[in-house]
Amino acid sequence: MNAIIISIGTELTTGQCLDTNAHWLSERLTDLGLRILSHITVSDDVTQIAESFQRAMTEANIVITTGGLGPTPDDLSREALAIALKEPLEIDDLAFKQLESFFIRLQRPMPDSNLCQAKRPKNCEIIPNPRGTAPGIVHSSQSGHFFLLPGVPSEMKAMYEQSIEPLVRKLSDGARTIKSRLLVYGMSEARIGDTLGNLMEPGRNPSVGTSAADGVISIRIVARGKNDADAQILLKNDVSEVKTRLGKAVFGEDEDSLASVVGQMLLERGLTVATAESCTGGSVAKRLTDVPGSSGYFKEGFILYHNSTKTARLGVPDDLIERDGAVSESVARAMAEGCREVSGCDISISTTGIAGPGGGQPPDKPVGLVYVGLAREGTTDVRRLVLGDHLTREEVRDRSCKAVLNMLRLWLIESR
Amino acid sequence: MNAIIISIGTELTTGQCLDTNAHWLSERLTDLGLRILSHITVSDDVTQIAESFQRAMTEANIVITTGGLGPTPDDLSREALAIALKEPLEIDDLAFKQLESFFIRLQRPMPDSNLCQAKRPKNCEIIPNPRGTAPGIVHSSQSGHFFLLPGVPSEMKAMYEQSIEPLVRKLSDGARTIKSRLLVYGMSEARIGDTLGNLMEPGRNPSVGTSAADGVISIRIVARGKNDADAQILLKNDVSEVKTRLGKAVFGEDEDSLASVVGQMLLERGLTVATAESCTGGSVAKRLTDVPGSSGYFKEGFILYHNSTKTARLGVPDDLIERDGAVSESVARAMAEGCREVSGCDISISTTGIAGPGGGQPPDKPVGLVYVGLAREGTTDVRRLVLGDHLTREEVRDRSCKAVLNMLRLWLIESR
Numbered sequence: 070m071n072a073i074i075i076s077i078g079t080e081l082t083t084g085q086c087l088d089t090n091a092h093w094l095s096e097r098l099t100d101l102g103l104r105i106l107s108h109i110t111v112s113d114d115v116t117q118i119a120e121s122f123q124r125a126m127t128e129a130n131i132v133i134t135t136g137g138l139g140p141t142p143d144d145l146s147r148e149a150l151a152i153a154l155k156e157p158l159e160i161d162d163l164a165f166k167q168l169e170s171f172f173i174r175l176q177r178p179m180p181d182s183n184l185c186q187a188k189r190p191k192n193c194e195i196i197p198n199p200r201g202t203a204p205g206i207v208h209s210s211q212s213g214h215f216f217l218l219p220g221v222p223s224e225m226k227a228m229y230e231q232s233i234e235p236l237v238r239k240l241s242d243g244a245r246t247i248k249s250r251l252l253v254y255g256m257s258e259a260r261i262g263d264t265l266g267n268l269m270e271p272g273r274n275p276s277v278g279t280s281a282a283d284g285v286i287s288i289r290i291v292a293r294g295k296n297d298a299d300a301q302i303l304l305k306n307d308v309s310e311v312k313t314r315l316g317k318a319v320f321g322e323d324e325d326s327l328a329s330v331v332g333q334m335l336l337e338r339g340l341t342v343a344t345a346e347s348c349t350g351g352s353v354a355k356r357l358t359d360v361p362g363s364s365g366y367f368k369e370g371f372i373l374y375h376n377s378t379k380t381a382r383l384g385v386p387d388d389l390i391e392r393d394g395a396v397s398e399s400v401a402r403a404m405a406e407g408c409r410e411v412s413g414c415d416i417s418i419s420t421t422g423i424a425g426p427g428g429g430q431p432p433d434k435p436v437g438l439v440y441v442g443l444a445r446e447g448t449t450d451v452r453r454l455v456l457g458d459h460l461t462r463e464e465v466r467d468r469s470c471k472a473v474l475n476m477l478r479l480w481l482i483e484s485r
Numbered sequence: 486m487n488a489i490i491i492s493i494g495t496e497l498t499t500g501q502c503l504d505t506n507a508h509w510l511s512e513r514l515t516d517l518g519l520r521i522l523s524h525i526t527v528s529d530d531v532t533q534i535a536e537s538f539q540r541a542m543t544e545a546n547i548v549i550t551t552g553g554l555g556p557t558p559d560d561l562s563r564e565a566l567a568i569a570l571k572e573p574l575e576i577d578d579l580a581f582k583q584l585e586s587f588f589i590r591l592q593r594p595m596p597d598s599n600l601c602q603a604k605r606p607k608n609c610e611i612i613p614n615p616r617g618t619a620p621g622i623v624h625s626s627q628s629g630h631f632f633l634l635p636g637v638p639s640e641m642k643a644m645y646e647q648s649i650e651p652l653v654r655k656l657s658d659g660a661r662t663i664k665s666r667l668l669v670y671g672m673s674e675a676r677i678g679d680t681l682g683n684l685m686e687p688g689r690n691p692s693v694g695t696s697a698a699d700g701v702i703s704i705r706i707v708a709r710g711k712n713d714a715d716a717q718i719l720l721k722n723d724v725s726e727v728k729t730r731l732g733k734a735v736f737g738e739d740e741d742s743l744a745s746v747v748g749q750m751l752l753e754r755g756l757t758v759a760t761a762e763s764c765t766g767g768s769v770a771k772r773l774t775d776v777p778g779s780s781g782y783f784k785e786g787f788i789l790y791h792n793s794t795k796t797a798r799l800g801v802p803d804d805l806i807e808r809d810g811a812v813s814e815s816v817a818r819a820m821a822e823g824c825r826e827v828s829g830c831d832i833s834i835s836t837t838g839i840a841g842p843g844g845g846q847p848p849d850k851p852v853g854l855v856y857v858g859l860a861r862e863g864t865t866d867v868r869r870l871v872l873g874d875h876l877t878r879e880e881v882r883d884r885s886c887k888a889v890l891n892m893l894r895l896w897l898i899e900s901r
Contacts, residue, residue, distance in 0.1 A: 082521040084512025085694075085705070087505060091526070096500025105498040106533070108526035110507070117522070280501070289501070344767075344788070350774025351760075351767030354788045358766025361842055361878055363790075369798070370788030372760070372770045378785040378828075412794075426777055462777055 070241055071104040073129040075111065075121055077136035077146055078220060082112040090135040090225055097229065100246045101237055102293065103131065113137065118149035122215070126153065130213040131237060133229075136220030138203040140182040146217050147188055147206065154208060156190040164188075164195045164204045171202055196232045200224045205232070214240075245300045246293050249308050252325055253286040254475050256318040261286055264314050268307065275307045284468050317482055320475070327474040328356040334481045335366035335416075342477075343412035344370040345383055345404040347395065348422040348439060352470050368414050373404070383407030396421050398440055401451045405442035417444045418473050422454070424465045429458060437465050441473035443480060452476060486657055487520040489545040491527065491537055493552035493562055494636060498528040506551040506641055513645065516662045517653055518709065519547065529553065534565035538631070542569065546629040547653060549645075552636030554619040556598040562633050563604055563622065570624060572606040580604075580611045580620045587618055612648045616640045621648070630656075661716040662709050665724050668741055669702040670891050672734040677702055680730050684723065691723045700884050733898060736891070743890040744772040750897045751782035751832075758893075759828035760786035761799055761820040763811065764838040764855060768886050784830050789820065799823030812837050814856055817867045821858035833860045834889050838870070840881045845874060853881050857889035859896060868892060 074094050080086040091108040098105060106129055111117050118137065125132045137146030151158045165187040172179040189195055189206045196205030196216065203219040205228050216233055218225045253261060258281045262269060265288075268277045275292035290307050294300030312319050321330045335342060344354045344367075354370035357363055371382050376395050379385040385403040393399045404419035422439025423429050429436035437456035442449060456468050490510050496502040507524040514521060522545055527533050534553065541548045553562030567574045581603040588595040605611055605622045612621030612632065619635040621644050632649055634641045669677060674697045678685060681704075684693045691708035706723045710716030728735050737746045751758060760770045760783075770786035773779055787798050792811050795801040801819040809815045820835035838855025839845050845852035853872035858865060870888055872881050 076524075081508075082511055082524065083515040084508050084510070084521075085696075087503075087508045088524075089503060092497075092500050092503045094500070095498055099499040105500075105528070107528075107537070108492075108498065108504075108524070110524035112521070112523075121523070278501070346767075349771075350779070350783075351762075351770030351786055351788065354767030355765075355771050358788075358790065359879065359882075363766070367766075368791045369794040370767055370786075370790075372767065372774075372786030372788070374774065374780055374786075375784045382785070463775065466775075 070102070070130045071106050072098050072131040072133065073106050073109065073125040074098075075109045075125060075132065075134040076220075077111055077113065077118055077134060079112040079143070081110050081136075090220065090222060093222070093226065094133055094135075094229065097234065098131070098133075098237065100248060100291070101234070102241050102244050102246050103237070113143040113145055115145040115149050115152070118145055119152040122149055122153035126212070126215060131216075131240075132213070133216045133218060133233070135218050135225050138186065138205070138217060138219045140180070140186055140202065144185075147185070147190070150193070150206060150208065150215070150217060151190040154190050154192070156192055158188045159191055160184075160187050161189050161195045161204075167195075167197060167204065168202060196228055198224055198228055199231065200227050207232075244293055244295060245297045246291060247297075247300045247304050248289060248291040249304055250323050251288040251290070251308065251311055251315075251319050252321045252323075253288060253315060253318045254284065254320050254327060254471060256286065256315065258286050261288070261315065261318075265311065268310065268314075275303050277307065277311070283464075284471055317479060320478060326356070326359075327471055327478060329360045331474055331478050331481065332357065332360045332363055332366060334478070336362070338481070338485075340416060340481075341366050341368050341414040342416045342418065343368050343408050343414040345408035345417060345419040346370065346372050347374060347379070347404070347420055348424045349420040349466050349469050350374065352466050353418060353420060353473060356470055356474065369412055371408060371411075379404060379407075383411055394434065396423055396434055396438060396440065398451050398453065401440035401442040402444075402449050405444035405449050405451075409444040415445060416477065418442065418477060419444075420469050420473060422465070422469060424462045424469075425458065425460075426462060431458075439465065439469045439472075441469060441476060443473065443476050445480070445484075450476065450480075486518070486546050486653075487522050488514050488547040488549065489522050489525065489541040490514075491525045491541060491548065491550040492636070493527055493529065493534055493550060495528040495559070497526050497552075506636065506638060509638070509642065510549055510551075510645065513650065514547070514549075514653065516664060516707075517650070518657050518660045518662050519653070529559040529561055531561040531565050531568065534561055535568040538565055538569035542628070542631060547632075547656075548629070549632045549634060549649070551634050551641050554602065554621070554633060554635045556596070556602055556618065560601075563601070563606070566609070566622060566624065566631070566633060567606040570606050570608070572608055574604045575607055576600075576603050577605050577611045577620075583611075583613060583620065584618060612644055614640055614644055615647065616643050623648075660709060660711060661713045662707060663713075663716045663720050664705060664707040665720055666739050667704040667706070667724065667727055667731075667735050668737045668739075669704060669731060669734045670700065670736050670743060670887060672702065672731065674702050677704070677731065677734075681727065684726065691719050693723065693727070699880070700887055733895060736894060742772070742775075743887055743894060745776045747890055747894050747897065748773065748776045748779055748782060750894070752778070754897070754901075756832060756897075757782050757784050757830040758832045758834065759784050759824050759830040761824035761833060761835040762786065762788050763790060763795070763820070763836055764840045765836045765882050765885050766790065768882050769834060769836060769889060772886055772890065785828055787824060787827075795820060795823075799827055810850065812839055812850055812854060812856065814867050814869065817856035817858040818860075818865050821860035821865050821867070825860045831861060832893065834858065834893060835860075836885050836889060838881070838885060840878045840885075841874065841876075842878060847874075855881065855885045855888075857885060857892060859889065859892050861896070861900075866892065866896075 206217040292304035409417035419442035425436035436458040708720035825833035835858035841852035852874040
């Protein structure tokens with residue numbers, strides 16, 4: 070079974086808005102085993118929309134369109150479908166009642182302009198919109214199904230899940246596609262490819278693919294089975310195999326972050342943490358406290374931008390800063406140890422480096438040189454990161470945060 | 486003059502990757518006065534790609550495609566163009582030399598698989614790629630121009646700017662479209678609409694539109710003129726009129742942020758700042774230090790997550806915390822004043838609140854209740870924010886940062 074996705078709106082063709090609907094729908098339909106033939110984006114021009122509708126009807130079993138169902142004169146999807154089907158537009162009683170009750174719930178009178186939203190071409194049906202005034206429209210024939218959805222992503226997604234996915238699932242051959250995403254840090258995409266080897270062969274089921282963003286590699290595993298149980302077994306086996314091959318480099322799944330994973334481990338172990346940041350300027354603490362419930366392990370943080378504050382707050386000797394420079398192994402160590410002592414926390418983290426774009430002194434201290442420290446009872450480790458001066462300031466700070474959070478993660482695993 | 490944009494790749498039609506190239510190109514071409522007829526996305530299927538090429542050639546003056554120019558077997562744009570034009574593929578001498586020299590610069594041998602990247606259909610020309618191995622291809626005829634660009638955004642953008650934009654600018658009728666974006670904080674989109682009134686009328690030149698994201702309203706002003714000077718005058722007049730009508734609510738333009746604007750003012754005035762954060766957990770300091778050169782005014786920051794640290798670091802009386810609670814006007818005030826005294830900075834900022842999702846005690850202290858403080862010589866102001874428990878933790882923290890940075894911005898303007 071195949072599908073075409075059509076996005077409608079001049080705000081899309083002029084580049085004012087980025088279309089994310091086609092991407093979202095593609096992922097969902099692909100997961101159901103459909104082949105997506107194309108995405109088409111057209112402006113608010115009724116002739117052009119109608120032509121794209123007619124062409125898509127002849128090419129695909131399933132067509133889903135988004136946009137052009139609002140109440141204003143530039144919302145033309147209803148008219149275009151009527152033209153494409155050569156059917157007149159008529160008021161749908163159910164849609165009219167739903168529109169009425171929507172405005173009654175809001176305790177507002179229904180503007181006349183909304184009335185057009187109750188219209189649909191003859192021989193079509195209405196798709197209810199639980200979140201807004203624009204109902205969808207569906208036209209079904211022997212050759213396939215044609216769905217009109219609104220462009221507002223939250224409404225579109227709710228209507229897809231409620232009314233379209235169940236139907237498409239029934240139409241597809243009963244096969245089931247499910248997926249999982251594993252998150253990896255500290256291993257290159259090439260090395261992951263070598264390690265996973267045969268699992269990534271084209272055409273294999275489950276399919277295993279990688280993509281990299283901001284230093285984190287995502288591994289996408291998609292399993293197809295005759296039914297749900299079958300697909301679950303395939304997926305579970307592959308997830309477990311990938312985890313075995315990549316070991317500790319796998320830090321989480323789906324929406325996990327290094328900070329959320331570290332937070333969970335700190336909470337379970339009853340350990341507390343404090344931060345002493347220079348070049349990251351509060352980013353490490355921000356990430357730790359992005360996690361709900363982080364007050365259970367995060368106690369306090371110091372941001373020590375001027376050198377004098379490193380001495381005043383954490384007792385970093387000023388002759389050490391004088392001798393080795395603020396960006397040095399010894400200062401990262403003294404910051405971590407000072408922070409642990411002052412805060413009374415079990416663990417402390419430190420960062421000091423040159424985020425750029427200015428301030429580099431090559432060759433010894435180029436932009437992208439960062440030291441990150443981790444102090445706990447009895448030991449302090451410091452890592453020297455050479456991130457490279459091709460990275461932006463934002464990237465240097467991001468990679469530094471990830472490196473020190475991963476250092477903490479690995480220590481939490483090893484000391485278990 | 487009109488254009489069609491074609492994006493090529495199975496990673497796009499399966500929803501693995503979000504296409505941002507079509508959006509970027511649309512905005513640039515629209516700015517040159519072109520009408521974008523459609524975006525088409527197709528998978529790595531040579532027949533389908535060739536068909537979409539042929540159709541686009543007959544419909545538009547300018548066609549730009551992205552993707553499918555890599556060295557692997559699923560990169561099929563070159564072959565598809567050859568099919569569409571009914572011309573054979575041949576090696577381009579210039580492209581071959583550029584490929585060779587690219588690998589010489591990297592001090593690596595050129596893999597055989599890269600050789601195909603030097604090919605182009607007969608009667609086409611090569612577009613140099615300053616950033617990678619995939620050269621582009623252009624086919625020009627009386628009916629128009631057909632451009633093949635790689636899918637990697639950084640390469641695609643560099644090649645568009647270097648080789649395509651100058652040509653399209655020459656081809657367009659000399660009319661010029663230029664634009665500006667003003668950023669507004671602290672005024673609702675509806676009130677901005679009322680205030681700008683006639684400027685926003687449809688069909689007016691310049692066109693003025695608003696969009697809202699994360700509490701910041703962007704005002705987009707697009708001016709069309711017979712030539713550059715003409716457009717510049719129209720744009721300048723509107724920018725100045727919008728600024729006059731909205732006053733201090735306009736905080737910046739284009740890539741400015743509240744933190745970068747505040748930073749610039751602090752630098753000009755020679756003032757220093759320190760932060761004392763509870764619920765924002767380092768986010769305010771992070772934003773201030775996101776700005777290159779922020780060490781010129783940002784000295785240090787405290788993150789005081791546990792109540793005991795508010796007392797230990799900044800001398801907030803513990804009976805005050807006991808009496809009014811950590812989330813209170815008096816504690817925000819004491820944090821700001823303590824931070825200013827301890828840091829010795831001219832200005833200090835404080836935040837304390839309930840970011841959620843847990844920890845709310847309605848009705849007095851619901852999730853989304855935040856106090857932000859600003860201390861400077863002689864005065865401390867505290868604002869109570871009721872952000873609402875419909876916001877996520879991330880949104881509560883984001884809005885709190887913006888509110889306190891804007892408070893500082895307004896004071897810097899008023900005290901000038």
